[in-house]
Amino acid sequence: MLAAHGDEAKLLAGGQSLVPLLALRLARCEHLIDINGVDALKTITRANGSLRIGAMVRQATIEADLTLLEAAPLLTLATPHIGHFQIRNRGTIGGSVAHADPAAEYPAVAVALDAEIEIASATSRRAVAATDFFDGAFSTALEDDELLVAIILPVWSGQSGFAIREVARRHGDFALAGAAVGIQVDQQANIDRAAVVLFGVGNQPQRATAAEAALLGMPLEKLNTAELGRLATTDLLVIDDGHASASYRRRVGAHLAGNAIASAVRHICEEEEKEV
Amino acid sequence: MTEPIPVTTTVNGVPHNAAVEARKTLADYLREDCLVTGVHLGCEQGACGACTVLLDGIAVRACLLFAVQVDGSTVTTAEGLMDPDGTLSTVQEAFRNCHGLQCGFCTPGFVISATAFLENHPHPTLDDIRTGLSGNLCRCTGYQGIVAAVQQAASKLSTRSGSEDKQ
Numbered sequence: 001m002l003a004a005h006g007d008e009a010k011l012l013a014g015g016q017s018l019v020p021l022l023a024l025r026l027a028r029c030e031h032l033i034d035i036n037g038v039d040a041l042k043t044i045t046r047a048n049g050s051l052r053i054g055a056m057v058r059q060a061t062i063e064a065d066l067t068l069l070e071a072a073p074l075l076t077l078a079t080p081h082i083g084h085f086q087i088r089n090r091g092t093i094g095g096s097v098a099h100a101d102p103a104a105e106y107p108a109v110a111v112a113l114d115a116e117i118e119i120a121s122a123t124s125r126r127a128v129a130a131t132d133f134f135d136g137a138f139s140t141a142l143e144d145d146e147l148l149v150a151i152i153l154p155v156w157s158g159q160s161g162f163a164i165r166e167v168a169r170r171h172g173d174f175a176l177a178g179a180a181v182g183i184q185v186d187q188q189a190n191i192d193r194a195a196v197v198l199f200g201v202g203n204q205p206q207r208a209t210a211a212e213a214a215l216l217g218m219p220l221e222k223l224n225t226a227e228l229g230r231l232a233t234t235d236l237l238v239i240d241d242g243h244a245s246a247s248y249r250r251r252v253g254a255h256l257a258g259n260a261i262a263s264a265v266r267h268i269c270e271e272e273e274k275e276v
Numbered sequence: 277m278t279e280p281i282p283v284t285t286t287v288n289g290v291p292h293n294a295a296v297e298a299r300k301t302l303a304d305y306l307r308e309d310c311l312v313t314g315v316h317l318g319c320e321q322g323a324c325g326a327c328t329v330l331l332d333g334i335a336v337r338a339c340l341l342f343a344v345q346v347d348g349s350t351v352t353t354a355e356g357l358m359d360p361d362g363t364l365s366t367v368q369e370a371f372r373n374c375h376g377l378q379c380g381f382c383t384p385g386f387v388i389s390a391t392a393f394l395e396n397h398p399h400p401t402l403d404d405i406r407t408g409l410s411g412n413l414c415r416c417t418g419y420q421g422i423v424a425a426v427q428q429a430a431s432k433l434s435t436r437s438g439s440e441d442k443q
Contacts, residue, residue: 020321084411
């Protein structure tokens with residue numbers, strides 16, 4: 001159907017972003033294709049060190065799923081930041097990622113965890129790395145005839161910690177700035193994997209490559225999180241709009257990134273104490 | 277324009293059959309086809325929460341769903357929370373006791389949200405309640421009374437379930 005109608009058709013997932021856009025006449029389409037009845041898109045499976053989450057898995061399901069909390073804590077931590085519980089009862093992970101709102105949490109989580117986005121059309125299937133999937137505000141690698149099928153998240157090792165922080169005008173509102181962080185350590189408690197992703201500050205979630213590089217190889221106890229937070233905003237493209245100025249976003253982003261790094265480190269230390 | 281599509285639902289225990297346009301929202305369907313006017317439309321974009329209803333027991337925005345999507349489902353609105361004889365539910369009673377409403381426009385949405393919230397959070401803290409209700413707006417800003425009402429309902433419901441456990 002998508003192939004037949006091209007850009008005159010839109011897929012309807014949870015409808016918590018698309019329907020408001022239609023109501024406000026900011027988006028219009030001749031055909032809405034409701035995929036809520038497709039049960040094959042609602043499964044969560046774990047195999048070969050990764051999680052495959054179907055596009056139509058609802059945010060409320062993710063929030064309550066203990067397997068996900070264990071295997072992809074960042075996803076669970078991010079979920080309560082999305083809208084309100086009534087919104088999460090309908091909203092889906094695939095819808096959120098495909099919508100690619102610059103301030104949305106799941107796209108940032110997908111980038112931070114090095115997710116792959118599984119895409120299908122009537123005739124072909126492909127997977128795109130999350131970093132390449134988002135190419136601007138509300139803009140993705142999806143073609144008109146393609147459907148986002150699943151998000152594949154690599155499971156990080158047990159010695160890892162995650163955190164997400166954001167600032168919004170009101171609870172549940174769009175983030176003016178946010179940071180999602182993942183840190184993994186080796187046997188000697190030196191950092192061997194680091195993800196620092198800022199969202200809400202630019203047109204798409206952005207990796208703070210300078211901060212990530214600075215984290216790699218560092219022993220946990222030697223981190224200067226305030227300095228790392230500042231570093232996290234040096235190589236970003238930051239937007240200036242009616243909601244917040246670019247300098248505000250940069251300052252808040254730096255603070256949130258530092259705070260999230262500190263929190264992720266705390267998680268690792270707490271886990272170690274539990275094991276001892 | 278497409279042909280109307282038949283939709284069958286049970287709203288507050290009453291079966292409804294209607295043919296509706298594909299573009300009609302659940303909120304408009306409930307008000308216009310089922311004549312359940314406790315569903316209030318404020319923003320019509322999912323922000324204010326006035327149209328919140330229970331769809332198969334789960335709180336959702338009726339303005340962000342299309343009627344054709346809920347074919348075969350059960351919908352409960354604020355009217356459906358009370359007993360058939362007019363006895364108010366615990367949450368409704370608490371809203372009345374605590375002056376949890378001023379103009380009343382947002383009230384049906386708040387009552388539905390609070391009912392769903394308390395089912396999942398039987399012993400909420402004050403912060404839990406404020407977060408749980410953050411998806412509903414009261415433009416009279418009568419939040420103190422609303423929060424007090426939810427606190428009272430929570431304590432009444434937990435006392436009741438506690439005594440049931442003992443039996």
